[in-house]
Amino acid sequence: MRVLVWVLSVILVTPTTQASAVTGKLEVLVVDDQTRQPVEEAIVGVRVEGSRYRLFNQASGKDGKAEFELAPGRYVVFRVYKRGSHGFRTFDQSVAIEPGKTTRIRLSLEANPVFRGTILDPDGKPVGGVILYVLPYDDKKTPRVSGTDGQFEIRFETTINWIRSPRLFLVARYPDRNLAGIVELEKDRKSIEVKLRPGVALTGVVTNEKGVPLADAKVDVSYNIGRMWAPIDREFPVDKQGRFEIKAVPPGEKYHIEVHADGYGTRDAEVQLEEPYQPRKDLGTLALPTADQAVSGVVLDEDQNPVPGAQVICYGENQPRNRTQTDREGRFQIDKICKGSLQLSARAPTEDGFGNTTASGGDQDVRIVLQSHSSRDRVQDSINTLIGRELPGLYEFEWSADPDEAGKGKMVLVYFWDMSVRPSRHGIKQLNERARELAAKQVAVLTVHAGEADAKAIKDYVQKMGLQVPLGTLKPGKHRPEKDWGVKTIPWLILADKKHIVRAAGFGVEELDGKIKELTR
Numbered sequence: 001m002r003v004l005v006w007v008l009s010v011i012l013v014t015p016t017t018q019a020s021a022v023t024g025k026l027e028v029l030v031v032d033d034q035t036r037q038p039v040e041e042a043i044v045g046v047r048v049e050g051s052r053y054r055l056f057n058q059a060s061g062k063d064g065k066a067e068f069e070l071a072p073g074r075y076v077v078f079r080v081y082k083r084g085s086h087g088f089r090t091f092d093q094s095v096a097i098e099p100g101k102t103t104r105i106r107l108s109l110e111a112n113p114v115f116r117g118t119i120l121d122p123d124g125k126p127v128g129g130v131i132l133y134v135l136p137y138d139d140k141k142t143p144r145v146s147g148t149d150g151q152f153e154i155r156f157e158t159t160i161n162w163i164r165s166p167r168l169f170l171v172a173r174y175p176d177r178n179l180a181g182i183v184e185l186e187k188d189r190k191s192i193e194v195k196l197r198p199g200v201a202l203t204g205v206v207t208n209e210k211g212v213p214l215a216d217a218k219v220d221v222s223y224n225i226g227r228m229w230a231p232i233d234r235e236f237p238v239d240k241q242g243r244f245e246i247k248a249v250p251p252g253e254k255y256h257i258e259v260h261a262d263g264y265g266t267r268d269a270e271v272q273l274e275e276p277y278q279p280r281k282d283l284g285t286l287a288l289p290t291a292d293q294a295v296s297g298v299v300l301d302e303d304q305n306p307v308p309g310a311q312v313i314c315y316g317e318n319q320p321r322n323r324t325q326t327d328r329e330g331r332f333q334i335d336k337i338c339k340g341s342l343q344l345s346a347r348a349p350t351e352d353g354f355g356n357t358t359a360s361g362g363d364q365d366v367r368i369v370l371q372s373h374s375s376r377d378r379v380q381d382s383i384n385t386l387i388g389r390e391l392p393g394l395y396e397f398e399w400s401a402d403p404d405e406a407g408k409g410k411m412v413l414v415y416f417w418d419m420s421v422r423p424s425r426h427g428i429k430q431l432n433e434r435a436r437e438l439a440a441k442q443v444a445v446l447t448v449h450a451g452e453a454d455a456k457a458i459k460d461y462v463q464k465m466g467l468q469v470p471l472g473t474l475k476p477g478k479h480r481p482e483k484d485w486g487v488k489t490i491p492w493l494i495l496a497d498k499k500h501i502v503r504a505a506g507f508g509v510e511e512l513d514g515k516i517k518e519l520t521r
Contacts, residue, residue, distance in 0.1 A: 022072070022099035022100060023069050023070060023071055023072070023097075023099065024070060024071075024072055024097035024098050024099055024100060024101050024103065025069055025101070025102040026046065026067070026068040026070055026075065026077075026095060026102075026103050026105075027065055027066075027067050027068075027102055027103070027104045028044045028046075028058075028060070028065065028066045028067075028068075028077060028080075028104075028105055028106075028107060029060075029063075029064050029065050029104070029105070029106045029107070030042040030044065030060045030064045030065075030066065030080055030082075030107050030108075030109055031064055031107075032108070032109065032110075032111060033108035033110050034110075034111065036108075037064075038060070038062070038065075039060060039064050039086060040060055040061065040062050040064060041059050041082060041083075042059065042060040042064070042066070042080055042082040042086065042109060043057055043059055043060075043066075043079075043080065043081055043082070044057065044058055044059075044060065044066040044077065044079075044080045044107075045077070045078050045079040045080065046058075046068055046070075046075050046076065046077050046078070047076050048073065048074075048076075049073070049074040049075055049076050049094060050074075056068055056070070070097045071097070072097050072098055072099050073097055074094060074095070074096055074097075075094070075095050075097060076092060076093065076094050076095070077091050077093045077095060077105065078091055078092060078093075079091065080109055081109075082109060084112075084155075085111060085112060085155070086109045086110065086112055087109070087110060087111075087112045087156075089107075089109055089110065091107065093105065093107075112155055112156045113155075113156050114154065114155045114156075115134075115152075115153070115154045115155075115170065115185060115189075116151075116152065116154075116192065117151075117152060117191055117192030117193055117194060118146075118150045118151055118152070118191075118192075118193055119146040119152065119172055119174075119181075119194050119196065120150060120193065120194065120195045120196065121179060121195075122179070122195070122196060122197055125150075126149050126150025127146065127150050127174060127196065128145075128147055128148035128149065128150060129145055129146065129148075129176070130145060130146040130150075130173065130174045130196070131143050131144070131172070131173045131174070132144040132145065132146065132152060132154065132170060132172055133170070133171040133173075133230075133232055134154060134168070134169070134170055134171075135168070135169045135170075135171055135223055135225060135230035135232070136168070136169075136225045136228050136230035146172075154170075156168075168184065168185045169183065169184055169185060169223075169225065170182070170183050170185050170192065170194065171223065171232055171250060172194045172196060173199065173232070173248040173249075173250075174196060174199075175247040175248040177248075178198060178199045178201060178248050178279075179196035179197065179199055179248060180196060180197070180198075180199030180200075180248045180249060180250040180251070181194045181195060181196045181197060181250060182250045182253065197251075198251075198277065198279065199247060199248040199249050199250060199251065200249045200250075200251050200273050200277075200278065200279065200280065200281055201245050201246065201247045201248075201249070201279060201280045201281070202221065202244075202245070202246040202249055202257065202271070202280075202281050203243070203244065203245045203246075203280055203281070203282045203283065204219075204244055204257075204259075204283035204284060204285070204286055205238075205241070205242045205243045205284075205285050205286070206219075206238050206242040206243075206244070206259050206261065206285075206287075206288065207242055207285055207286070207287050207288070208288055208290065209287050209288070209289055209290065211285075211287070213238075213240070213241050213242030213243075214238070214242050214264065214288060215238065215239070215240045215241070215242060216238075216261055217237075217238045217242060217260065217264075217288070218234075218237060218238070218259070218260055218261065219233070219235075219237075219238065219244050219246065219257065219258070219259050220233065220234050220235065220236070220258045220259075221233040221246060221249065221255055221257055222255060222256045222257075222258075223253060223254075223255060224253065224254035224255065224256065224270075232249075233246055249273065249281075251273045251275065251277050251278075252273060252274070252277075253272075253273055254270065254272045254273075255270070255271050255272075255273065256268060257269045257270075259286045259288065260288070260320060261288055262336075263290070263291055263336055264288035264289065264290060264291050264320070264338075265288055265289040265290075265291050265318045265319055265320055265337075265338040266288065266318055266319070266320060267286040267287065267288055267318065269283055269286070271283065289318055289338045289339070289340075290338065291320055291336040291337050291338050292336075292338075293339055293361030293362045294333055294334060294335045294336075294337065294361075294362070295314060295333070295334050295337060295342065295344065295359050295361060295362070295363050295364075295366060296331070296332060296333040296334070296363075296364050296365070296366065297331070297332060297344075297359075297363070297364070297365055297366030297367055297368065298326075298329070298330045298331050298332070298368070299312065299326050299330050299332065299346045299355070299368045299369075300330060300367060300369050300370070301348075301353060301369070301370050301372075302369065302370065302371065302372060304369075305330075306326075306329050306330025306331070307326060307330045307346075307348055307349075307353070307370060308326055308327060308328045308329070308330055308349075309326060309349040310325065310326045310330070310332075310346045310348055310349060311323060311325055311346065311347045311349070312324050312325070312326060312334065312344060312345070312346045312368070313344070313345050313346075314334045314342055314343070315342065315343050315345075315420075315422075316341055316342035316343050316420035316421070317340075317341070317419055317420050317422070317425070318338060318340070319338055319340070319342045319361075320336060320337060320338070322334050322335075322336060322337060326346075337361045338361050339360070339361045339362065340360060340361055340457075341358060341360055341419070341420045341451065341457065342358070342360065342361060343356060343357075343418070343420050343421060343451075344356060344357050344358075344359055344366060344368055346368045346370060348370055353370035353372050354370060354371060355368045355370040356368065358418075358420070386485070386486045386494070386502050386505055387502055387503065387504070387505060388502065388503075389501065389502055390496075390500055390501055390502070391412060391494070391501075391502060392485055394446070394472070396475065397472035397475065398472065398473050398474075398475055399470055399471070399472050400471040400472075401471075402470075403446050403470055403472065406444045406446065406469075406470050407444040407446065407500065409442075410442045410443060410444040410498060411442055411443045411444065411495065411496060411498055411516065412443075412444050412446060412495070412500055413438070413443055413444065413445050413493065413494070413495050413496075413512070414446045414447075414448060414493070414494045414495075414496075415427065415428060415431055415445065415447045415448070415492075415493055416448045416450045416485070416487050416490060416492040416493075416494075417449060417450065417451075417490060418449065418451030418490045419451065419457070419458060419461050420451055421451070421490050421491070423491060424490050424491035427491045427509045428447060428465070428467075428491075429465065430509050431445055431447070431469070431509065432465060432466070432467055432468055432469065435468040436468075441516060442498070443516060444469075445470075446469065446470050447467070447469055447470065447471050447472065448471075448472040448473070449471065449472070449474070450474065450490055450492075451490070455473065458471075458473060486505060486506075491509075492505075493505070493506070493508070493509065493512070495507075495512075495515050495516070495519070497519050503515070503518070503519055504518075
């Protein structure tokens with residue numbers, strides 16, 4: 001068989017490229033780390049060494065083996081996961097592929113944990129029919145409920161590396177009696193007892209901007225875990241008067257509420273259900289903007305050719321999250337969006353190309369240019385070359401305060417964000433809340449709004465937030481900061497030492513303390 005493969009390879013290439021076209025094989029055996037039995041349908045991820053984007057995925061067969069046919073060179077096996085019974089594990093195993101040879105490796109995958117326990121009411125009696133959620137990561141689509149004797153058994157189902165999550169919770173809700181409870185889960189904990197207590201009822205009314213109730217509106221509630229929001233209630237309906245009452249929300253925690261309706265934008269709010277216990281939390285009136293605009297344009301590749309079949313997504317602050325697909329000429333139109341700033345992202349049907357841009361409701365002839373994986377590798381190279389260099393010029397932006405004065409003799413943290421991108425809004429709020437704490441650690445925080453929003457809208461937003469640190473914005477006609485600053489996505493963090501030499505880039509807000517410690521050793 002090996003000879004046959006070699007002969008076919010010769011047939012498919014020209015004589016000048018014959019040697020480079022001969023392939024090798026990679027065989028990855030996936031086994032359960034406890035039973036050592038083969039794991040079927042595990043997804044193994046392999047990438048070209050030195051690249052973050054040239055990826056290959058294969059599923060293992062009944063024998064637990066995933067097989068790849070690859071061009072000669074060096075590759076990295078970087079992940080393996082199995083939906084349902086097993087979880088997600090990352091690797092950094094380098095392998096060499098040689099022509100006509102098979103490289104074999106063995107990887108173990110840990111089974112997802114099983115949690116068992118009992119749900120009790122405030123009097124210590126077992127409660128059946130209690131709705132259970134495992135947060136933040138859980139791929140289970142249907143609700144879990146406790147049995148009539150209050151007992152439950154849950155296999156945590158996820159394809160995400162939950163071990164890396166700082167905290168994992170079991171949330172129990174019993175709306176019939178407005179009871180709720182939360183316990184933190186530990187993988188090795190054999191039995192769990194969840195004692196419910198009185199929950200909080202979130203109330204409010206949803207209207208349009210003229211005050212007319214929206215009877216078809218829906219409400220989503222998410223629980224805050226670190227920098228993440230994990231849903232505990234989705235698509236909760238309002239009544240004919242646009243009112244809602246969501247019972248059995250665990251008290252003493254922080255939540256994100258988002259309201260949406262067909263033909264309208266969204267409104268969101270963050271609430272902290274503080275102690276002492278209050279049985280109700282009224283959110284007041286949430287007025288949704290009318291989605292009576294459209295945005296249209298074309299998706300192009302790097303050679304300016306139209307891209308048919310590309311997926312285009314629209315999103316932004318108070319904007320509905322709508323999507324469409326480009327036609328044969330690469331053109332698209334997204335209806336039912338609101339006035340104001342929005343983000344558009346597009347992905348090629350082959351997955352080998354991604355692009356995004358900023359637009360406004362009502363815009364026409366918007367151009368989204370896709371970058372191929374190789375182009376993004378070049379962007380990654382530019383990020384790598386920024387490390388160890390002096391911070392690029394800060395005065396290509398317009399500042400609310402002198403950035404040099406703010407950063408004099410201090411480490412400098414530059415945060416690129418966009419008010420239309422929710423994760424970056426969350427990040428700037430976190431940094432703003434920590435401004436004094438970071439200043440005490442000799443870290444100057446500089447924020448740069450990298451989106452193309454109206455200057456007044458940005459000013460109103462930061463004033464409402466009470467921004468305590470200098471704000472930079474793009475000067476009229478100036479390019480966005482990708483080129484000089486290596487900004488690959490929004491949000492984006494860059495940390496420089498006291499001599500203003502860049503030491504870290506592209507990390508998350510939750511990693512900031514570790515990066516600062518590295519610079520102060």
